[in-house]
Amino acid sequence: KNQVEQSPQSLIILEGKNCTLQCNYTVSPFSNLRWYKQDTGRGPVSLTIMTFSENTKSNGRYTATLDADTKQSSLHITASQLSDSASYICVVSLNTGFQKLVFGTGTRLLVSP
């Protein structure tokens, strides 16, 4: 069964601190993995996308890693800001003729002043 699991479910950190969110997947055939940021009541916005051959991808203070062997990905947020408070969703695309997406349930991050 194709599944994407994220941890932790929720996280509270102090402003300026770093944090790492985890994503484990059992998806086949794998095409790519995206991390999205979703503010409350808004649509998800893509942060990074990685294919099978990519190990690390950065977007400002966000750095995503991918280990295709262990089927794990992480999203590291550096020097957190209050505006980082949001849900972070890991989404894996299947390499099928139709690009089916498998969603994680997300990690709810709260950055506290």
Add this chain to the structure above:
Amino acid sequence: SQTIHQWPATLVQPVGSPLSLECTVEGTSNPNLYWYRQAAGRGLQLLFYSVGIGQISSEVPQNLSASRPQDRQFILSSKKLLLSDSGFYLCAWSPGTGGRGAFFGQGTRLTVV
């Protein structure tokens, strides 16, 4: 560049009333189109996807239907809303080929009263 428009942003409808949510994509041709629903505190659930005009696939049985009358237009409908139809609905698109994940609209908050 590609953009996706989804409306309305919020909607309050009585039980038993019809529903029509519209989504349009600009700047691309022959996209894959999706409708998702997100219940409070839950992950995104795929409702419908379409790989072309008039081609609709349903992922879960429900009180809703979808149509794609034009290449870049995707409509979510219901003849009679149920209380359980309340939720956050997201439209998304992905390239017809290339598999680079999906891009989301801003969402519609539907409350059935």
